[in-house]
Amino acid sequence: QGIAQKTEIRGFVYDKITGEPILFTHVFFEGTTLGVATDIKGFYSLSKFNPGSYTLVCTYVGYDTIREKITINSGDIINRNIYLTQIAIELEEVIINSKKIESQTQVKISKIKITTDDIAKLPAIGATPDLAQYIQVLPGVVSSGDKGGQIYIRGGTPIQNKVILDGMTIYNPFHSLGLFSVFDIDMIRNIDVFAGGFDAEYGDRISAVMDVNSIEGNKTRLSGKIGSSTFSSKLILNGPLKKFKAEEGNSNFIFAIRNSYLDKTAPLLYGYADENGLPYSFNDVYGKVSFNDASGSGIKLFGFNFRDKVDYTGITSYEWGSAGIGTQFLLVPVGSSTIIEGHLSYSKYRIDQLELDNLPRYSLIGGFEGGMKFSYYLGNDLIRYGFEMSGFQTDFRYYNASGRRIGDPENTTNMAGFFKYKKTLGNFIMVPSLRMQYYASLQETSLEPRFGAKYNATDYLRFKLAIGKYTQDLISAFSDRDVVNLFYGFLTAPDDVPDHFDGKEINSRLQKAMHYILGAEIDIKEHSTLNLEGYIKDFYQLTNINRNKIFDDTPDFQDKPEYLRSDFIIEQGLAYGMNFHYVLDLKPVYIWFVYDFAFVERYDGIMTYTPHWDRRHNIQFLFNLAIGKKKPVDLSFRWNYGSPFPFTQTQGFYEYLDFSEGITQDYTSTNGNLGILYGDLNGGRLPPYHRLDISLTKKWKLNKHNIIEGILSVTNAYDRNNMFYFDRVSNERIDQLPILPSAGVSWSF
Numbered sequence: 001q002g003i004a005q006k007t008e009i010r011g012f013v014y015d016k017i018t019g020e021p022i023l024f025t026h027v028f029f030e031g032t033t034l035g036v037a038t039d040i041k042g043f044y045s046l047s048k049f050n051p052g053s054y055t056l057v058c059t060y061v062g063y064d065t066i067r068e069k070i071t072i073n074s075g076d077i078i079n080r081n082i083y084l085t086q087i088a089i090e091l092e093e094v095i096i097n098s099k100k101i102e103s104q105t106q107v108k109i110s111k112i113k114i115t116t117d118d119i120a121k122l123p124a125i126g127a128t129p130d131l132a133q134y135i136q137v138l139p140g141v142v143s144s145g146d147k148g149g150q151i152y153i154r155g156g157t158p159i160q161n162k163v164i165l166d167g168m169t170i171y172n173p174f175h176s177l178g179l180f181s182v183f184d185i186d187m188i189r190n191i192d193v194f195a196g197g198f199d200a201e202y203g204d205r206i207s208a209v210m211d212v213n214s215i216e217g218n219k220t221r222l223s224g225k226i227g228s229s230t231f232s233s234k235l236i237l238n239g240p241l242k243k244f245k246a247e248e249g250n251s252n253f254i255f256a257i258r259n260s261y262l263d264k265t266a267p268l269l270y271g272y273a274d275e276n277g278l279p280y281s282f283n284d285v286y287g288k289v290s291f292n293d294a295s296g297s298g299i300k301l302f303g304f305n306f307r308d309k310v311d312y313t314g315i316t317s318y319e320w321g322s323a324g325i326g327t328q329f330l331l332v333p334v335g336s337s338t339i340i341e342g343h344l345s346y347s348k349y350r351i352d353q354l355e356l357d358n359l360p361r362y363s364l365i366g367g368f369e370g371g372m373k374f375s376y377y378l379g380n381d382l383i384r385y386g387f388e389m390s391g392f393q394t395d396f397r398y399y400n401a402s403g404r405r406i407g408d409p410e411n412t413t414n415m416a417g418f419f420k421y422k423k424t425l426g427n428f429i430m431v432p433s434l435r436m437q438y439y440a441s442l443q444e445t446s447l448e449p450r451f452g453a454k455y456n457a458t459d460y461l462r463f464k465l466a467i468g469k470y471t472q473d474l475i476s477a478f479s480d481r482d483v484v485n486l487f488y489g490f491l492t493a494p495d496d497v498p499d500h501f502d503g504k505e506i507n508s509r510l511q512k513a514m515h516y517i518l519g520a521e522i523d524i525k526e527h528s529t530l531n532l533e534g535y536i537k538d539f540y541q542l543t544n545i546n547r548n549k550i551f552d553d554t555p556d557f558q559d560k561p562e563y564l565r566s567d568f569i570i571e572q573g574l575a576y577g578m579n580f581h582y583v584l585d586l587k588p589v590y591i592w593f594v595y596d597f598a599f600v601e602r603y604d605g606i607m608t609y610t611p612h613w614d615r616r617h618n619i620q621f622l623f624n625l626a627i628g629k630k631k632p633v634d635l636s637f638r639w640n641y642g643s644p645f646p647f648t649q650t651q652g653f654y655e656y657l658d659f660s661e662g663i664t665q666d667y668t669s670t671n672g673n674l675g676i677l678y679g680d681l682n683g684g685r686l687p688p689y690h691r692l693d694i695s696l697t698k699k700w701k702l703n704k705h706n707i708i709e710g711i712l713s714v715t716n717a718y719d720r721n722n723m724f725y726f727d728r729v730s731n732e733r734i735d736q737l738p739i740l741p742s743a744g745v746s747w748s749f
Contacts, residue, residue, distance in 0.1 A: 008047035008337055009070065009078045010377070012296040013038050013058060016083035019219035019244030022060055023190075024102065027082070030055040030067070036380070037105065040190055040213065041330070043296070047337070048379035051076070058082045077335055079295055083246045103529075105380070105424075107431050107452040109464045109517055110154075110198075110533060112138055114191040121590055121624040123636040123695035125179050126231035126262075127711040127744025131191065132174050132181040135210070137620040137638065139533070139579035139594050140195040142613055144645065145724050146178050146691065146715075146736050150488065152613040154195050155537050155575020155600040156207020158488055159476030160511075163210045166302060167343030168326045169390075171365055171490060172351070173210070175282045175308050177262070182284055182306045182322070184256055186225055186236055189213045195579075196535055197466030197517040200418040200433035200450050201373070201384065206470040206513035206539065214302070216290045217252035219244035223705065229744025230265055232282075234258035241289070249293040258284045263311075273738055282308040299329040312734070318353030318361075318487060337376055341386075344370035353487040360397065363489030365474075367392025382422040389415045394474075396491040410492045412441035412473065427456040439473050442493055442509055446471045460523040467517070471510045475543045475568075494568050496553060497543060501570040502605050512541040527586040532578070539573035544604070547681075573611075575600045588626035595619055609681045610646045617643040634697040642689040649679035650728050676728055689736075692717040707748045715740040 013025045021042025028035025029046065032054070038044045051074045058066040063084040072078060102108060119134045136143045140154040150158050151174065163173040165183065173181050194202070194209040202209045217238030224237040238254035259282075266278035285305045292298035302325070309319040324347025331340040348366030371388035391413040420433030435448040450468030457463060473493040493509040500506060519533035551557040551565040577598030584591040596618040602611055619641040627633040654675040695713035702708065715737055716722075722736035 007049055007051055007072055007074065007076055008045060008377070009056065009072060009076075009080055010043070010045040010047075010332075011079050011081040012042045013044060013060075013082045013084060014042060014246075015063075016085045016246060017220065019250060022063070022084060025058060025060045025082075025084070027056070027058045030057045034379075037102070043339070045377035046379075047377050056080070058084065060084060062087055077337055079332065079334060081247070081294075081296060103462065103521055104456055104459075105429070107422075107429055107454045107464055107466070109452055109454070109466045109519055110140070110195040110535070112193050112195075114193060116185050116188055119185050119188075120697075121592075121634075121636060122622060123638045123693040123715075124697065124711045124713050124744070125693060125695075125715045125740075125742070127229035127695075127713050127742045128180070128227070128231060129185050130180045131183050131185065131188065131212075132179055135181075135193070136640070137592065137594060137622055138193060138195070139531070139581045140535075140577075140596060140598075142596075142598075142615050142618060142642070143178065144613055145722075150174075150613075153208035154535060154577070155539075155573070155598070155613075157476060157613070159474055159490065160205055160207035160472065161210065162202065162205035162208070163212070165212045165304075166214055166300065166326065166328050167371070168324060168345040168347060169369060170212075170322070171347075171349040172306075172308075172320060172322060172488070175260075175280070176310045176318075176320075177278075177280045177282075180232075180260075180282070182304075183212055183214075184234060184236070184258055184284065184286070186234075187214050187254070187256055187286060189215045196515045196537060197452060197468060198450075199420050199431055199452060199468075200435035200448060201386070201420060203388070203416050203418070203435050203437050203448070203470075204390075204414060204472050204474070206472050206511055207537065214286075214288065215254065216300070217254035217288070219250050219252050221705075223749060225746055225748045227744060227746030229711070230269055230742040231262050231744075232258060232260040247294050249291075251289070251291045253287070253289045255287045256285070258282075270738075270740060273740075279311045279313075280309070282306070295334065296332045297330055299327060301325075301327050316353065318351065320349065320351035322349040323347065339375040339377075340372065341375070342370070342372040344368070349490070351487065351489065361487045361489065362395070362397040363487075363491070364395040365392055365490040380424040383420075384422075385417070385419040387415070387417045389413070394491045396489045410441070410494075412439070412492045414439055414473070429454045429456075437471060439493070439510065442473060444508060444510060446510065446512075462521040464519045464521070465517060466515065468515050470513045470515065473510055475511065493543060496566055497568050498562050498566055498570055501541075501572075502603075506541075506570055508541065509543070510541065511539070511543055514538040514540065528582070528584040531581040533581075534578045535576060537573075537575040539575070542571040542573050542602070543568050544571050544602075545569075569604055571605070572603045573601065588631060590622075590624040590626075592622035593620070607681070612646055612682055614646055614682075615642050615644075617641070632699045632701070634695075636693075636695045636697070638693045640689070640691050644685035644688050646682035647684050647686055648682050649684045650676060651679050652677040674729060686723050689720075689722045691715075691720055691722065691736075705749060709746045709748070711744045713742050715742070 013022045015022060023038060023040055025038045027044040034046055034049055036044050051072050053071045056068045056070050063086055066082055119129050122129060122133050125133055135141055142152045144150050153161050163170045190213055192211040198209050219240050220243055222239035227234050236256045241251040241253060244250040263279045263281045270278055288300055288302035290300045304324055306322045311317040324345055326345025328343045346368045350364045353361040369390035371386060373386035376383040393411050395409040416437045418435040420431055423430045431452040433450045437446045448469040452466040454462055454464040474490055476488050497509055516536040517533060522530040524530055546566050546569045548564060551560045553565045557565050580595040582593045600611055600614040602609055621639045623637045625635045693715050694717050695711060697711045700708040716739050719739040724734050724736040
């Protein structure tokens with residue numbers, strides 16, 4: 001057994017013509033039970049077997065099966081890439097059960113893997129399929145609006161959800177219209193979304209993770225896509241710098257640019273939307289160069305620039321920009337069982353907002369981050385460990401409801417290390433993991449144990465659980481009295497938080513949470529799956545902006561209660577509920593159904609309240625039908641229902657004087673500002689939200705590489721008036737998107 005542990009064959013499985021990795025391919029030794037499926041990089045590893053002669057087999061639907069006789073001596077670690085050739089005849093019925101393979105071999109609790117094929121099944125709002133639209137149909141996800149809303153995942157706020165692109169943190173992944181992300185669908189390889197219970201590989205967030213992996217450029221020829229719709233246009237170009245050949249190195253590039261012009265087309269096409277039209281505009285630029293050697297090792301260099309702007313004349317205007325550069329590498333050392341991954345990047349994000357109260361809101365975050373990860377395969381088991389380091393600056397300026405300015409520049413450095421071990425024992429899969437996170441500016445170290453497990457009770461029934469501790473120092477300060485929030489600023493854990501909360505001493509400035517999740521997966525038939533998960537997220541320490549502050553925290557006011565003069569307060573939160581998720585994928589019919597039953601609450605030491613994203617019931621229904629002999633037409637329907645959000649009502653107005661000239665100021669002749677009298681915090685409820693979207697997609701295949709695609713879509717097909725924004729000062733209501741038809745066409749070449 002000791003000798004067997006040192007024997008290994010590993011490598012990548014590629015398409016022989018295109019050089020693209022083939023995911024979840026079955027690689028095994030013929031006549032044995034030793035076999036694995038390739039991962040998202042196309043990588044496989046067979047280890048912990050006795051030396052000898054074997055027949056290595058690689059099989060995948062739609063490709064010729066490869067069989068190769070190999071002899072492995074004691075202590076051998078063999079790198080063997082496999083190149084598959086597509087079958088010449090076209091298959092009418094192809095069932096690739098890669099998701100079931102992953103479900104049976106991974107814990108996969110509260111995790112959903114998204115591909116571009118999944119996103120394309122949704123109605124293409126604005127004639128453009130997009131990740132932002134797909135995220136909203138996932139279990140546990142609540143969107144506060146389709147016209148500038150935010151994404152909340154199982155009670156966690158956007159700042160508590162980590163979004164990663166090729167190893168780099170993206171601070172704002174969604175454009176303000178709420179329908180489009182910064183990630184173009186044609187740039188995405190796959191996305192892993194963890195709604196909770198994620199292992200120690202991910203850190204510095206206490207709610208959820210979205211890990212996005214982008215594609216490489218075409219390895220054999222110049223290709224691309226040109227598309228235009230009533231909302232936006234885009235151009236993608238990609239191709240080889242050095243063409244792919246089996247057993248040789250290669251390099252390639254990809255460049256994409258997307259520009260919206262809805263603010264220009266809306267007055268002509270959607271003038272009925274509201275008096276401001278649809279004043280949204282954004283611009284995305286992304287580029288990447290990849291260099292790969294014959295062993296599968298490689299390095300990628302990438303950069304991006306994302307811009308967004310909104311201007312509701314006389315109500316609010318804001319804009320944000322995000323830019324960054326980075327590198328990501330993969331090393332497959334010869335003669336070693338370890339796989340090494342790493343990343344290094346720098347990015348900056350800034351947002352500005354100005355409302356009718358003329359009190360500007362501003363936030364900046366920028367800095368570097370990097371890390372390395374090491375993977376060691378032991379048969380069906382895996383050891384993975386690594387370290388990360390980041391340093392960034394935040395600058396934040398905000399005015400609360402009393403007109404008090406909050407926020408200052410901060411610098412911080414964070415370091416972390418993690419270790420996880422995936423162990424398979426018969427039908428049990430266990431993943432214990434540990435993360436150690438050090439927050440240098442706070443001089444705090446957090447040990448975060450996490451555990452996930454799955455039991456394959458039968459071939460069609462699986463039970464799973466997860467428990468873990470999570471921390472973060474970044475906070476987002478916003479007005480939780482606003483009916484809808486457009487602004488999200490970033491700052492590190494502040495110094496001026498109270499020393500006590502609810503009679504107990506506070507000795508940490510971190511935000512902290514515990515996750516508890518239980519679930520079951522049921523394969524009802526070969527083509528349908530039911531997933532049930534119950535969860536609790538105990539946010540047992542949170543930091544929030546002090547909505548009650550009316551005094552400056554200066555020596556003159558030290559006799560006042562701390563909760564009336566601190567910039568920030570400590571809170572506790574609880575989110576719990578049940579997610580019901582059913583999928584039927586029986587070509588040509590695809591059905592996706594989600595029902596969420598959830599509660600979210602906060603306690604600030606004085607009162608318990610529901611935050612404005614608390615939604616009791618949420619339903620997502622998606623139906624997709626492929627029509628025609630070769631399925632050239634797709635018809636898609638999506639219906640969403642959300643029970644009412646809470647909001648803080650307005651009781652009245654008054655003239656507010658800040659006595660900036662001192663107590664001798666003549667209040668009888670001074671013009672004050674407009675003050676607002678608020679009702680109970682989130683004591684009211686908005687009307688319920690519901691919307692139907694429809695799209696029709698038609699493809700014309702001109703030849704092997706040239707495809708024309710046309711899309712017709714209707715957003716909010718029965719013209720439901722859902723509330724989007726309400727300005728307390730002007731007493732003006734703005735609704736969400738009205739009925740909004742759109743059309744688009746694209747050419748892939």
